[in-house]
Every structure is written in C-alpha cells, then in structure tokens.
Amino acid sequence: MEFLKGWSIEVDKIPVYTEFIQTEFTEEIDVNILEQIMKSPDSEYKPFIKKTLQSRILNFIDSNTSSLKVGYHHAIPGAGRVHANNNISTLPMARIVKHTVFEIQGWFDLDIVKSYPTMVYEVGRLNDIDFPSVKRYIDNFDSIVTELREHYGDRITSAQFKVLFLNTFFGGTHATWVYNLTHEDKKLLDHEKDDDINKFGPYCNKNNPKYYPVIPKLNTRKEHPIYSAYIEEVSQFRKLVIKNNTQLRDKIDEALQIRYSEYVYGKITPKKMDNKVIHYFFGVIENHILYTSYLHLVKTGIIIPGKCGLEFDGLCIPPPPIPFNMKRLISGLEKEVFLKTGLYIKFKHKPYEDSVKSVVAYIEALNVETAKNKKQKNKQEELLSEIGQGFNEIVTSKLYTTD
Numbered sequence: 001m002e003f004l005k006g007w008s009i010e011v012d013k014i015p016v017y018t019e020f021i022q023t024e025f026t027e028e029i030d031v032n033i034l035e036q037i038m039k040s041p042d043s044e045y046k047p048f049i050k051k052t053l054q055s056r057i058l059n060f061i062d063s064n065t066s067s068l069k070v071g072y073h074h075a076i077p078g079a080g081r082v083h084a085n086n087n088i089s090t091l092p093m094a095r096i097v098k099h100t101v102f103e104i105q106g107w108f109d110l111d112i113v114k115s116y117p118t119m120v121y122e123v124g125r126l127n128d129i130d131f132p133s134v135k136r137y138i139d140n141f142d143s144i145v146t147e148l149r150e151h152y153g154d155r156i157t158s159a160q161f162k163v164l165f166l167n168t169f170f171g172g173t174h175a176t177w178v179y180n181l182t183h184e185d186k187k188l189l190d191h192e193k194d195d196d197i198n199k200f201g202p203y204c205n206k207n208n209p210k211y212y213p214v215i216p217k218l219n220t221r222k223e224h225p226i227y228s229a230y231i232e233e234v235s236q237f238r239k240l241v242i243k244n245n246t247q248l249r250d251k252i253d254e255a256l257q258i259r260y261s262e263y264v265y266g267k268i269t270p271k272k273m274d275n276k277v278i279h280y281f282f283g284v285i286e287n288h289i290l291y292t293s294y295l296h297l298v299k300t301g302i303i304i305p306g307k308c309g310l311e312f313d314g315l316c317i318p319p320p321p322i323p324f325n326m327k328r329l330i331s332g333l334e335k336e337v338f339l340k341t342g343l344y345i346k347f348k349h350k351p352y353e354d355s356v357k358s359v360v361a362y363i364e365a366l367n368v369e370t371a372k373n374k375k376q377k378n379k380q381e382e383l384l385s386e387i388g389q390g391f392n393e394i395v396t397s398k399l400y401t402t403d
Contacts, residue, residue, distance in 0.1 A: 001288055001341050006127055007244040009284050011079065011251050017291050019298075020082050025070040025306045027090050028318065031063050033101050033363055042356050049094050060088050072310060076255035079248070080283035081290075081312050091309045091316060099352035102316060104363045110330070111314030112289065113346040114138045116169055119285055120237050122343040131237070133229040137165060144226055153219045156181065164227065168234045169282075170275045174223045184214050241281050242274050248284075249277050286313060289337055289345055296336040302329060314350070 003013040034057060038050055061068045070089045072082040084091060090098055102109075112118065117138050124131045137144060145158050164177045253273070257265055293315060297303040302320045309316035330347050337345045 001285070001343075003288075004123070004126075004285065007123070007240045009245055009248050009281060011247045014079055014284060015288070015291075016078070017082070017287065019294065019305070020072050020287075020291060020310065021074070023072075023306050025072065025308070025310070027068040027070055027309060028066055028105075028307070029057070029061060029068055029090055029101055030105060030363075031058075031061060031066050033104055033359070034058055034061070036359055036363060037097060037100065037356075040356065040359055042359070044096050044356055049097060053093065053097060056086075056088050057090060057093070070309075074287075075283075076252055076280070079251060080280045081287045082310055084310075089309065091311055095354040096356055098316075099355040100359050103352040103355040104360055106319045107309075107316055107352075109311070109314055109316055109350040109352070110293070110333070110347050111311070111350045112286070113348050114141070115286060115313040116166060116282055118345060119282055119343070120169075120234065122345070123285075124237065125344075126342065127240075129236075129240075131233040133226070133233050134237075136226075137230060147226065148224055151220060151224045153215065153217075155215050156218075165230060168231050169238070169278055171271060174227060174231075178218065178221050181215050182218065238274070238278060242277055245277050245281060248280055249273065252276050252280055283312075285343075289341060289343070290315065292337050292340045293333055293347075296333060300329075300332070314347075 003010050003015075034053065037045060037053060038058070057068060068088070068090070071085040073085055074080050075083055090101060101107075114137070117134050121131050121134045121138060124134075141158075141162075145161050148161055149156060160181065164172075164174070166172075167177065256268065256276075260268075290310065290313075294303065294308070294310075297308075297315070297317070298305050301322045302324060303315075303317055304321060307318060326349050330349065333347055334345060337343065
C-alpha cells in the first residue's frame with residue numbers, strides 16, 4: 001500500500017480502483033423471491049422495508065433476466081469505500097431482505113474479521129506500537145463478552161457489547177452506551193410510519209443496540225477495566241491518525257463544501273471532522289483490502305468479473321462456477337492480502353442468520369414443485385417424442401415398402 005506512510009494516507013497515491021468504479025456490476029436476483037417478500041405477512045418485513053424494496057430493486061430489475069445493474073462510487077472522489085449508486089443494490093437493503101434472498105440463492109459472504117480493530121492493531125504493528133487490549137478484543141471477543149455480562153448483566157447481547165467497543169473509534173463513550181441501553185428511543189416507536197430506510201433501517205439491524213428491548217437496570221454502570229484499557233489504546237490511535245492526516249482532512253473538507261449547503265457545512269464541528277478523518281482513514285484501507293480480494297477471487301475463478309456484491313467489510317458472492325474448498329479459499333485469500341498490503345487480515349465465511357424462514361421455506365417448496373413439474377414435463381416430452389418416432393417409422397415403412 002504505497003499510499004500508507006507511517007500514520008498518514010498520502011491522498012495522491014491512492015490507486016484508481018478501475019474494476020470497482022468503471023465496471024457495471026450485475027446482481028442476479030430471483031424476482032419470485034422479491035415478490036414473495038412483498039406479499040409476506042411476516043411482521044419483520046416492515047412497510048418501509050417493502051416500499052424501499054419496490055423503489056430500489058423491483059423498479060430497476062430486469063424481470064426477464066432477473067438482472068439488477070449496479071454501479072459504484074466513492075463517497076468522496078477517489079477515496080474511501082465504494083457505495084452503490086443511488087443505493088440501487090440488494091446490499092444496502094435491510095438484513096432480513098438481503099439474507100433471505102442470498103440464502104435461498106446459495107450466495108455466501110466473505111467478511112473481514114473484526115475489521116476496524118484489526119486495522120488499528122495492524123497499522124500500529126507497522127509503526128512499532130503495540131495495542132494489546134485491541135488484540136485481546138480481536139482474538140478473545142467471546143470470553144470478553146462472558147466477563148462483561150457478569151459485570152453489567154446477562155441480558156446484554158454480544159451485538160450490544162460490540163457497539164460499545166466500535167463506537168469508541170468515533171468518539172463514543174461508555175456513558176452514552178449505558179444511556180442507550182437503559183432508555184427507550186422515541187424514534188423507534190414511530191419507525192413503521194416512516195418510509196426512509198436510511199433513517200430507520202438500523203432499527204431492524206440486530207447489530208444496533210436499539211433493536212433490543214430496553215434494559216431498565218444494570219448490575220452496575222461502572223466502566224469495566226477491559227473497556228478502560230481498550231479505550232485508552234483507541235484514544236492513542238485516534239490522536240495519531242488525526243494529527244498525521246491533514247491531506248485526508250483537506251480532501252474530505254473540499255468534498256463536503258461541494259456536497260452541502262453553506263448552512264449544513266457550517267454545522268460540522270471540529271470534533272465531527274475528526275470523526276470523518278477516522279472514518280475515511282479506515283475506509284481507504286478497507287477498500288484497498290476488498291479490491292485486492294476481489295481481483296484475487298476473479299483471478300482464481302471464484303468470482304465472474306462484475307458478478308458479486310461489494311459490501312463495506314466484505315464481498316457477497318454467488319455460487320462459483322468452479323468447485324472449491326472454503327478453508328483453502330480463505331487461506332489463499334489471506335496470504336494474497338498480506339503479500340499485497342502487508343497487513344495480517346483474517347476473513348470468515350459468514351452465514352445468513354437473519355433470513356426470514358417462512359419465505360425461505362415457501363421458495364424452497366416452490367423450487368421443489370417447479371423441479372418436479374419440469375421433470376414430469378420432460379418425461380411427457382420424451383414419451384411424445386417416442387410416440388412420434390414410432391409414428392414416423394410406420395409412415396416411412398408405408399411409403400417405401402412395396403407389396
């Protein structure tokens with residue numbers, strides 16, 4: 001990664017990610033699945049989710065070929081992760097939609113393991129700074145959750161603890177996390193009346209603490225030593241990145257002045273700008289990792305060029321055209337990323353846990369019935385062909401046989 005020098009991203013050395021930005025991607029999505037989701041009475045498919053599915057997917061997908069054309073862009077020109085143009089893609093949809101579709105179609109996710117913490121630790125390693133508490137979080141998250149549950153209470157989920165640690169990268173505090181756990185958000189009460197998934201989509205995301213019921217009382221509100229040590233290291237990381245990335249800050253600032261009105265731009269405080277610097281520092285590195293991964297998987301035949309989905313921390317991949325072993329695939333990918341970036345990045349095959357099983361079962365049953373009907377039709381055609389062949393033989397015999 002020529003653009004990463006010490007703690008600085010040299011903006012003019014960020015590559016042009018041609019195969020991401022100048023390629024038209026295709027997501028092949030069975031329209032029958034989407035239509036079944038639209039008809040589903042399942043309460044998890046909120047009205048605003050169905051409306052967004054209609055406006056972003058069904059209005060643009062080719063119903064004859066089941067192909068959805070997707071383009072990507074950087075949030076700021078030439079830097080950071082890529083986003084689907086106008087959010088026209090299955091990937092920005094609520095997880096219950098994406099997971100249902102991809103589970104039925106046999107897609108699979110390859111995600112970076114503990115993406116932000118890993119980048120913190122690895123960039124620190126390259127600069128001879130050790131972050132042992134961050135490393136502990138990466139390697140022993142489950143045991144940390146067990147210890148924190150004993151401290152705070154066993155009703156808190158792993159996802160809620162994950163939010164506590166991840167929000168520290170963007171100035172989140174322990175006090176804010178405790179408040180969000182123990183207080184109801186009034187926005188959540190009205191989210192079914194709103195049609196904007198950008199605004200309320202997180203409330204259907206199991207990684208958002210507000211997805212879960214309020215916990216009125218915790219065992220304690222006192223900060224646990226594990227978190228105290230972790231946030232101290234993250235604060236050190238933040239200071240180093242913010243101090244050494246004036247180029248990146250200037251590029252972000254320039255893009256925001258163009259994007260926002262003078263009034264909105266004027267409300268961006270120095271603290272908010274610091275958080276944006278951290279966000280894009282991660283985004284530039286993460287995008288480079290995913291680009292390297294994409295090229296490798298295309299080269300090895302796992303991905304047909306332009307036939308996959310680009311997520312922020314991974315790739316959504318349709319069934320490959322060649323046989324493969326998942327463990328070997330991941331091992332080869334990790335080696336390639338290290339050779340090209342110098343970062344020890346782990347990947348995982350992530351199952352689709354949030355699919356709506358009633359829709360999955362319906363489509364699977366429909367597919368079985370379709371296959372059964374197709375098999376029966378093929379048998380009928382074979383029988384008719386045999387009958388026709390026999391008839392032709394009789395006719396031929398009459399024409400060319402003399403008494």
